[in-house]
Each structure stands twice: as structure tokens, then as C-alpha cells.
Amino acid sequence: MSDIRVRIAPSPTGPLHIGTARTALFNALFARRHGGTFILRLEDTDVARSTTAFEADILDGLHWLGLGWNEGPNVAGGDDHGPYGPYRQMQRLERYAAATAALLARDLAYPCFCTPDELEADRTAQEAARRPPRYVGRCAALTADERASRVAEGRLAVTRFRVPPGVIGFEDAVRGRVEIDTANLGGDFVIVRADGTPLYHFTVVVDDAAMRISHVIRGEDHLSNTPKHILLFRALGYPEPVFAHLPLILNPDRTKMSKRKSQTAISDYIAQGFVREALVNYLALLGWSTGTEEEILSFDEIAARFDLDHVQKGGAVFDRERLEWLNGQWIRRLDDEDLITRLEPFLEAEHVAGRIDRTPTGDEIRTVLPMIRERLPTLGAVGELIGFLWVDDLRVEADALPPRRWDPATTRDGLAAARDVVAGTSPVTFEADELEPPMRALAEARGWKAGDLFMAIRVAVTGRTATPPLFDTLVALGRERVLARLDRAIATLSGGAA
């Protein structure tokens, strides 16, 4: 292993977000490409919003994507592994406390007694004066006596980091040189809350240093905050990692992708039947490219080609249609047993939802695989596609039965004639090859267009106008059920209720 160490540091305050997954993927790819270590650290210092359920969703989602980590939590709410643990920030409080004490001792940070109301008033005044919001420094120069008296009053203090004047510059691995004047950082910022819990900008630096992170690869939304982190790295005497800021994933209106405007939870994509290969492939190509025209690529193939130089700088709109296309590509590439395994939970769900009457066996799924493979944009589409195979009591409305060019009477005649053809076939073999010729002959004999006859049969036995090839469908249904469904349709058209 090289000394390249990268991490994904999600906050368990929501389900695994597509943006977090993409950042995790890029970090994992970078680690794989360079033989480095990929670390997962949970940033759970927002105790009020963090939950074990979200933690589980994040861990499960990352595992599902195939993005395993070399160091980090093992299970939600459980223990972890790796030489730099623990990997949950709330279990690392003493480290932040020590770092805080060090900063306080050197007066690089100070206690601030300003109340939320005072700060709010400051911000309101600044906004009214059309000035950028920043901490005014009311507590920056308090004497020891003044601090003591405030403490005596029982007032709680946060800890603020002193932002020194100057320009902070760094070499971003995707954007090149970036320079920001510390005067634009918003003043001395809070690193520890009044209740003693540390804040993100502080913990991220303490931990990235403690965990020996060599490359911080994260979203562009952190670019402006990077000077704060660099200031902290320096104040604490830690070496600075290399920073790489990835372009944001955007809503169709080009704003930062959000739950309000897009589907952002990975679990939702999983539930709809997207396969990991497609998601990984799609996400990798969102903001990065091989530099060639290759595009259907596995994680390993991408990792072999991955580099930060080809990372795009501008944000990328999330295009679900392209994801669906890629998903279809990957579904077609899965081998039979794999596809069956992945389809099973979706068929099970169809059953549970009551849309089909039983869950088909693996063997049953295997027999229909050739006719559905090319027709599945997602695994979740399987019910719509062939659910009619496992419905006991299919009923089709009379209005739906006639093909475009046929009237009800013709349709009834056509179905009756078709029924005779089916009835005349051998009950033992019942193959598509022995069904099609006589049906075509029938259509020709009666002067019907074969397509119309086929459509009438299709709707009668499946209830749908779009299905896999008709004769394969009839075979899958079986002779007896085809006869029964044709009978019922004929009865329906005859005015009976069957």
C-alpha cells in the first residue's frame, strides 16, 4: 500500500445522497488506482439530526455500490476497524478537546460569550447595511477578568478560532491555484459549541490530520471553506493534505442537486431497480471522462483509467434518462443467474403489493429471461412487463379488447378462431413454432392482417398492448391458461360476465 490515504466523511443526518455516493466513488477510484487506503469516517457531531437509521442507510448504500472501505465502521451503531479509530467523531471528543486546549493556550482561539440573539442582531444589521455577514469580534479581546466575570454570571461560551490577516493560497488538484483573502472568511469562526461539542470545520481538520489523509477529495461546495481548514492545519502544526474539489451534481435548473428538485437518495434508485454497475458507471462519468470514447465501463476498468486531471470543473446536470440507458446496457450484460437473483426481490415485492398472486421461482424466471432482458430499463419494470404471467384471475375490459382497426364482433370472431387453433395444438409440446404458422394461415384465410389478430390475442391473454413477442408469451402462459383467458375474453365480448 502506498501512503495515499483518502476518505469519505458522510454525516448521518440523512440517507445516502447521490452526491455523497459520487464523492465516495471518486475517492475509492483514486485509492484503487494508486494502491492507497480508502477510509470511511462518520461525522456525527450534529447530534440532534444524526441517527443510527441514517448511518445504516449510508453504510448499506456504500456496500451495495461495491465501495468497501479499508478502515472505518463495520456496522451501523457498532464497532469499527483500522489503526486510526475510532471512526465516529462523537467517539473522538477528547481529541478535539485536546486540540482546542492547545489553541486556547496559545491564544489562537478564545471563548466567545455572545448570545444567539446578539449574533442574530449583528447579522441583521450587516444585511441592512448591505455588508457581508461576519463575526464582529465583540469577544476577541476580552481580558481574563472580563471572561471570568462572564463565566461567574453563568454565561456559556463557544470557542472561536482567530482568523489571521493574509491570503491563503493552495494548489487544488482539479482547479489549479486558488487564493482567498482571510478577510473574506466571515471573521473568527466557531469551532466548539456552547455545549462543548465541536463543529465540522474543526473536526474535519483534526481528523484528517490524525488519520493521515493525504488527499481531500470532496465537493466544490467546500472550496470556499478550504482556507479555514488550511488555517487550522497550520495552527495545529499539521501538514496540509492535497485538496481536490469535484464539480457539483446539479438539478435540471443547474442549482446544487437537492431532494426538493431531484431524487437524491441512493436507496430510492436501488428500490427502483437500478443496478450498481450502472450507477457506478454513470456517476463516474458525471464530472470525469476517460478522455476517450469508451463509456460502458466497470469499476475496475474505470479505476485503471482514473485520474484527477480529467475531472471536469463545471457542474454537471444529473440526467436520469442517460442513467436508465446505461442501466439497460448493464442489465443486458448480466449473466442469467445473476439477473435472476437480482430480479427476485422485485417480483417478491410485486407479490407483496398484490399486483401478482405468487412469487415465481428462479426456474420460472429463467425461462422468461430471453424475452424480458432487452425490455428492462430497470429491474423494477419487471412487474409491468410480465406480471400477467403470475396473475390468477386476469380480467380485461370489453372496451380494451378490440385492436384499432377491429370492431368488437370481428374481435370476438378472431379470438374464437384463434382459440380453435390453440385447442388444436398438441398439449404436450406447445411451442411457439407450432403456434405461429397456423395463426398466420388463419389470418390469411379470413382476410385479416396478422398483426390485428395477434394484437387481439395479445390483449386478451395479457391485458396489455405492449408485451414480449406473442408466441413466446403464449408458451410461457401455457396452453390451458391461454385457452381460459381466450374463453373469458370471448365471453366478455359476447356480453357475458364469464
Add this chain to the structure above:
RNA sequence: GCCCCCAUCGUCUAGAGGCCCAGGACGCCACCCUUUCAAGGUGGAGAUCAGGGGUUCGAAUCCCCUUGGGGGCACCA
């Protein structure tokens, strides 16, 4: 308001001075295949490379300005 980042077909992108009056993919439109739906094949429409100045024999590629878009500025992460 201030700071930072960004800017090639509707979308994802190739392009690191001449190979580009800009290539690929998704989507869209035709046609082929075809019993429907897909898949697949072929072809097409679609970007004066945001605009304007430079630099250069030559710029999508380098520089500047403008415009536009985005992000950040919490006792959220």
C-alpha cells in the same frame, strides 16, 4: 452584499494553437428489422465552441474585459 469557482450541441462530454467550418454518447426525428413493445442497425436535425477585445501566420484551445450560471459566507455538514 462580499468572496471564490465555472462557461463546447437540450444533457453528459472529447478537445491541452494548426488533425475541428468541432468528434462521441443520451434524448429527439426518420428509415431498416418487425405481430406489439423493446433491443439492434443506418441516417438526420442539433454547438457561429456565452459575447467582445487582444496575442499569434493561425485560437474552442493562451491573456483581458463583459455577461451569465453556480457555490460559500451558521453554536449544519
